[in-house]
Amino acid sequence: MTQSSSGGLRRFSRAEVVFVTAIVMLYVLLFDHFRTFQVDDPWFASFSYNYWNDGIVTDTLYKRHFPRGMGGVEAFGKLAACVQAPLMNALGWSLRGLAALSTCFVAASLALLADVCRRLRHSVHFTLCVIAVAGLTEPFVVVSQGTRFEFLALFLLIAALWCAVRGWVFSAALIACVSVEIEPAAIVVVLGVFTALLMMPGTRYARLRRLPWMALAAGLAVAVYFALHPHAVSTFYHADWSSVDASAGTHGFVFQYLFLYKRHWPEMIALITATVISVRTRQHLLKEWPAVAIAVTVVASVVLKWGNPRYFVLIMPFFALFVTGAFFTERRWKLIVLAVLAIMLPQYAYRYSISIRQAPALTSADQREIGWAIDRTARSEGLRIADASVLGNSNVWFAHPGHFVALDRRVLQTGRTVSGDVIVCFENKLDPTLREMGSELKCSELRGLPNPVERITVHGYPLQVIAATGKPITAPLPDWLLRRLKTRDALQ
Structure with a gap:
């Protein structure tokens, strides 16, 4: 990787400060409009x-x-919950508030990544390219817009790398190992950081001396995990592992991200081209820790059959360093940044416009309006608002976070009934891409519904709020699902 020739730490x-700030402003602009x-x-x-x-x-x-679906924070995720929940309790639970929190952590991650480049003696222009490749491509953007726990795993990954380049072996290893508590896929953080620690410059003896510190850090992280999850052994032993579809992610999350979505093909082409360039002209890059960490992570994702493309963010710092190292020259840095901007910004502009025209997310004001309707309906039944249970479309969870069950086909499975004090359902499905075959249920698909107490319109979507204390609600299987089940049974 091309580095600055100056002796001191610059x-x-x-330009670096302005560029990171501009990327964060893009994240803010995309609130409610990216996904x-x-x-x-x-x-x-809801876990938090x-x-x-x-x-x-x-x-x-x-x-x-x-x-399945982590199942709450029974086995993983308590650290992320402890970060999200206190702040949201103080500021109010909203999708935008949680996205803002995620954006803060992604912004801190970008700043730390820039400092990693600086401490590796890379030039300003090299750092700008790394920040563009990491911060403007989809993995970082997705994390900044949502509530999933990758925001903390990503931050801990880059914080561990930051400690590693400063020579703080124990801190780097401990931070990396603790990240596994956030979600099991963060094991790739450990693999990537440990690879970096073992391959960073130093004599053979100096590298061997890092091993005891890494082992000590791993042991302490295990103690932290069991302190947070004292019943972990029992949880794993009694878990229904057969319920997980192992074939869904057979090729791993790297394959899922790069090959299955055409919009990610530029990253795939960049990685393949960078590898070819490294073989032909810069073979040393393939022996450095960013490239080796990518290889280790790819193997891990395939072996462990993790197919969720969101996990690609946990490889992205290594990806950005390796790809930039392969393409970068001081004459070419502007072309690299412009190429990233030209590929990614039109995608975000398109998604922004589509979300406004076709499927705008519910705003905080919408959620408050729905919350007031739920409160009025609960009072009409003589219920305390805090104790009222709600069965409703999951998109309105923020209107009444406590005692909320999703009105979803995966909850109302065959032969199962669910009841609630208040039912909240939309008259039409919200997701335009899954209106026919999605699990989202609309009012007309439910059986046992009383007449609505209120009908309101939020963001153009007709919504019914229904008092249904103790009444069982069920949903029949749609024709498309019946056909699919019959086909599966015939094949078996």
Whole structure:
């Protein structure tokens, strides 16, 4: 990787500060407009809310049991919940507020990544390219817009690398190992950081001396994990591992991210081209820790069959350093930054316009309006608002975070009924891409619904608020799902 020839450690330049700030402003501009009606937004927020406020470690929103959908914070995620929940309790639970928190951590991650480059003696222009490749491509943007726990895993990854380049072996290893508590996929953070620690410059003896510190850090991280999850062994032993579809991610999250989505093909082409360039002209790059960490992570993702493309963010710092190292020259740095801008900004402009025209997310004002309607309906039944249970579309979870169960086909499975004090359903499905075959349920698909107490319109979507204390609600299987089940049974 091309480095600055100056002997001393340079200061941050104005260009680096301005560029990081501009990227963060892009994240802010995309609030409510990058991914709309994302099921994980209320889902992960509910884990944090339930654990911090009520001590509930299981999933009460979609009623999934570990290991499906993490199943709450029973086995992973308490650290992220402890970061999200206190702030949201103080500021108010909203999707925008949680996205703002995620953006703050992504911004801090970008700043730390810039400092990693600086401490590796890279030039200002090299650092700008790394920040462009990491911060403007989709993995960082996705994390900045949502509530999933990758915001903390990403921050800890880069914080560990920052400690590693400063020679703080124990701190780097401890931070990396602790990140695994956030979500199991963060094991790739450990693999990447440990690879970096073992390959960073030093004599063979100096590298061997790092091993005891890394082992000590790993042992302490295990103690931290069991302090947070004292029943972890029992949780893992009794988990229904057969409920996890192992074939879904057979090729790993790197394959899922790079090859299955055409919008990610530029990153795939960049990685392949960087590898070819390294083989032909800069073979030393393939022996340095960014490239080796990528290889180790790819193997891990395939072996462990993790197919969620969101996890690609946990490889992105290594990706940015390696790809930039392959393409960079002082004459070419502007072309690299312009290429990233030309590829990514039109995508974000398109998504922004689409979200405004076709599927705008519910705003905080919308959620408050729905919350007031729920409160009025609960009072009409003589219920205390705090104790009222709500069965509703998960997109309105922020209107009433406590005692909320998702009105979703995965909850109302065959032969199962669910009841609530208040039912909140939309007359039409919200997600335009899943209106026919998605799990989201509209009012007309439900059986056992009383007449609505209120009909309101939020963001152009007709919504019914129904008093249904103790009444069982069920949903029949749609024709498309019946056909799919019959086809599966015939094949078996």
